[in-house]
């Protein structure tokens with residue numbers, strides 16, 4: 029087994045990995061930049077090392093992180109999600125330094141991180157893909173003629189995109205002319221690559237993805253699916269496992285497709301194959317070669333610890349389970365609680381958490397790195413907490429979500445909590461039948477009134493008294 033693991037990440041996922049290490053008797057090493065000096069992952073790890081003043085540079089410096097791992101005697105690096113997790117050069121540097129990268133081989137990251145190369149692999153493997161470009165687009169003219177032949181609407185997408193950015197829908201040729209340069213500039217800024225491709229826009233699809241686990245002994249299994257159709261601007265808000273809108277037949281078909289996809293590229297470690305579903309059609313969309321934000325809900329319904337399996341596989345051990353061992357029970361929902369103000373176009377709302385009380389009780393799990401007094405730095409992702417609930421049936425899981433969101437106290441910043449309370453009451457959501465248009469089609473869900481916490485009211489009163497008194 030591994031003895032000491034460096035966690036090349038921050039926030040809740042770093043804490044999640046530290047917890048898995050602690051349970052497995054593995055020493056954990058955290059890295060941080062000065063903006064994160066008081067972050068929870070720094071406090072919880074067995075050792076922690078500063079990578080300088082710049083809030084981001086340290087987390088994005090492959091060579092420095094690999095050197096640190098070697099100097100501190102780590103035998104592996106877990107990259108988490110985001111940052112360097114899908115950076116093939118980082119995986120390569122690890123390989124060369126004799127440090128195990130907790131993830132697939134660099135060549136597989138390269139292949140699947142490039143969405144057009146991934147489409148090629150899937151085409152060859154007989155996994156259905158959305159109609160669209162073979163390779164990247166050379167210019168606007170090619171985009172226009174391709175769009176003409178497959179029919180509008182189409183999507184222009186950044187080839188190395190992620191996190192819901194670098195994707196634009198185009199409903200007509202004039203739309204495409206406008207959006208094409210925008211996606212290129214967005215892709216260049218966000219991903220350092222100007223490559224884009226085009227695919228048919230599937231109207232009102234469901235986003236269904238399958239969790240895969242694969243070891244170095246040729247075993248590949250799936251842990252069933254997650255439904256991530258509740259999205260805003262192509263970014264997931266609430267995730268559900270299993271999908272309440274799949275038949276068992278569809279479930280098994282899509283699970284097998286995902287296993288076929290992973291086998292086709294000799295996949296190793298945990299990964300996710302994402303699909304779009306419409307009517308009876310299923311299309312491969314992309315593969316994420318890392319642990320995902322929403323791996324938690326799969327853990328709740330299957331009982332499998334995904335991060336533990338990642339570490340075991342990295343150590344060269346076989347998976348703890350065969351496909352026939354994997355069963356699921358009940359429904360789990362995950363709410364991505366973001367430090368954002370839904371009523372103000374979801375603008376980030378960073379600052380000090382003046383009061384935090386975690387929800388609890390049956391079927392409730394919280395993955396977070398915040399605490400009372402913690403100041404959320406403005407340099408990173410706005411997701412500050414994941415609330416996960418589980419219950420035996422769909423309606424009970426929703427009610428448990430409502431109760432747990434209500435239980436929680438999170439003051440000092442604006443969050444997406446009140447917005448989620450509205451979604452949970454909506455009959456379409458409660459019916460379990462929704463697609464990726466649910467959020468844009470229901471702007472009225474933003475018309476809630478914000479209840480102020482007594483301490484916030486007291487602060488406001490004090491401020492106005494002070495103003496009147498001329499303090």
Ligand code: ADP
Pocket residue numbers: 109110111114188189190191192219264316319320321322409
């Ligand atoms: P998931 O795919 O696990 O559901 P997200 O798409 O929300 O998660 O991404 C998780 C984090 O990783 C976010 O902070 C996101 O910005 C970042 N991320 C994802 N893909 C990329 C990428 N290709 N390049 C840079 N950051 C990425």
Ligand code: ADP
Pocket residue numbers: 158183189190191192193195227228229230231233235259262263302304313314464
């Ligand atoms: P990312 O790498 O940013 O996660 P994805 O390719 O997974 O990008 O797409 C993110 C989301 O954008 C999907 O979950 C879906 O809602 C939407 N989307 C992407 N491609 C299409 C498409 N061809 N048709 C309709 N929606 C799409």
Ligand code: MG
Pocket residue numbers: 302314
């Ligand atoms: Mg995706």
